[in-house]
Amino acid sequence: MTTAPIAFLKGHGTENDFVIVPDPDNAIDLPPAAVARVCDRRAGIGGDGLLHVVRSAAHPEARDMADEAEWFMDYRNADGSIAEMCGNGVRVFARYLQRAGHVGAGDIAVATRAGVKQVHLAKNGDVTVAMGRARLPEDGVTVTVGDHSWPARNVNMGNPHAVAFVDDLAQAGELRSEPPYTPASVYPDGVNIEFVADRGPRHVAMRVHERGSAETRSCGTGACAVAVATARRDGADPAVTGTPVTYTVDVLGGTLVITEHPDGEIDMTGPAVIVAEGHIDPAWLEASAPAPAAVHPENANA
Numbered sequence: 001m002t003t004a005p006i007a008f009l010k011g012h013g014t015e016n017d018f019v020i021v022p023d024p025d026n027a028i029d030l031p032p033a034a035v036a037r038v039c040d041r042r043a044g045i046g047g048d049g050l051l052h053v054v055r056s057a058a059h060p061e062a063r064d065m066a067d068e069a070e071w072f073m074d075y076r077n078a079d080g081s082i083a084e085m086c087g088n089g090v091r092v093f094a095r096y097l098q099r100a101g102h103v104g105a106g107d108i109a110v111a112t113r114a115g116v117k118q119v120h121l122a123k124n125g126d127v128t129v130a131m132g133r134a135r136l137p138e139d140g141v142t143v144t145v146g147d148h149s150w151p152a153r154n155v156n157m158g159n160p161h162a163v164a165f166v167d168d169l170a171q172a173g174e175l176r177s178e179p180p181y182t183p184a185s186v187y188p189d190g191v192n193i194e195f196v197a198d199r200g201p202r203h204v205a206m207r208v209h210e211r212g213s214a215e216t217r218s219c220g221t222g223a224c225a226v227a228v229a230t231a232r233r234d235g236a237d238p239a240v241t242g243t244p245v246t247y248t249v250d251v252l253g254g255t256l257v258i259t260e261h262p263d264g265e266i267d268m269t270g271p272a273v274i275v276a277e278g279h280i281d282p283a284w285l286e287a288s289a290p291a292p293a294a295v296h297p298e299n300a301n302a
Contacts, residue, residue: 005279008038009096010045013088013127013272015217015253019047020096020274026058032080034285039078045280048216049086050076051093062111069109069116071097077212085114085158087220091127091272094119099274114158127272131221132158133264134228141181143193145173152181152193153229157266160191161225165233169197172207175215194222196230204230205250217253224266227258238262 006028009020019038021028030052039047052074056062062072073093075086090110097103097110098121105121118130135156143152143164148171152162162181166172172195173179179193190211199205206226208219227247231237236245238260246259256270 003282006282006285007277008045008280009099009274009277010047011051011092011095011272011274012253013091013218013220014251014256014270016086016088016219016251017047017217018049018051018089018092019045020051020053020092022053022096022100024053024055024058026054028052030076032076035076035080036078037285037287038280039080048078048210048213049083049089050078051089051096052076053093053096056111061113065111065116069111071102072111075112077210078214079212081212082113083159083212085112085117085221087129087131087157087222087224087268088218088270088272089220090117090119090129091220091268091270092274094121094127094129095272095274112158125271126269128267128269129220131224131266131268134225134260134266136228136232137186139186141183141186141191143179143181145171145179153232154186155225155229157221157224159221160187160189161194161222162187162191163194163196163225163229165230166195166197169195169205169207171195172209175207175209177214178209178211192219192222192225194219194226196226199248199250202234202246203248203250207252218251218256220256220268220270223249223251223256224258224268228260228266231260239264 035050038044054072056066056072059072110117120128137154140154150164152164155161193209196206208222210216242262244261249256259267
């Protein structure tokens with residue numbers, strides 16, 4: 001791990017907050033334990049996740065996207081695990097690129113593990129992300145909290161979601177731990193679980209347990225999944241009607257506006273804010289590294 005101070009910024013999108021680590025040349029080693037230490041809200045900087053900012057050409061997972069997008073969002077959950085995509089994270093990532101002078105207002109492309117995402121930085125401060133198309137696998141699950149159980153719609157936005165409609169968001173419980181669901185085989189790599197309540201015509205509110213991060217104040221891909229699931233529940237399918245459908249989705253940290261177009265493409269619009277910047281002490285971060293495995297004399301190299 002580097003011995004030089006590591007620059008970081010802190011940002012959020014509808015209070016889904018992230019530690020941003022600029023690293024254009026992919027020179028900083030960020031093992032899961034180090035990411036978890038940085039994201040710790042009491043002993044670290046604190047965040048729902050970490051945005052590792054790397055040039056696509058410098059990262060082995062993004063080199064084949066470098067011709068389309070100069071920058072790769074190497075996203076990590078708060079526990080250090082890798083995630084395919086984060087909608088709020090993409091908006092904050094784009095806002096950082098703008099702040100750093102890498103891009104201006106207008107349209108940019110960002111590479112992610114879920115493919116290249118087109119982003120529009122509006123002059124009024126909003127950021128719109130073209131989130132791609134939702135996939136709707138037929139196999140759903142039943143989610144249980146306490147004495148209540150609900151069927152949950154399976155929606156994939158590049159990462160997996162289970163969307164359950166409830167009468168009251170309080171029914172979701174504390175959401176510090178993952179609500180149980182069956183059959184578990186539907187989501188072999190875990191799932192983000194959204195609980196949704198109606199607020200008005202094409203207006204819903206949600207709470208979410210994000211895999212690897214517990215309950216968060218917002219989830220961009222989750223809001224998209226919720227909008228699609230709600231539209232289908234309401235009998236609205238733009239591919240059938242030929243008309244875009246827009247839902248307002250209230251999250252704990254604010255409001256996102258989700259539009260699904262007749263071709264299936266989904267746009268998400270919301271704020272993105274950078275709130276602070278500083279440096280991480282590399283010696284402190286090094287303390288998070290796992291101790292090297294003991295070498296027994298009989299296994300040592302001669």
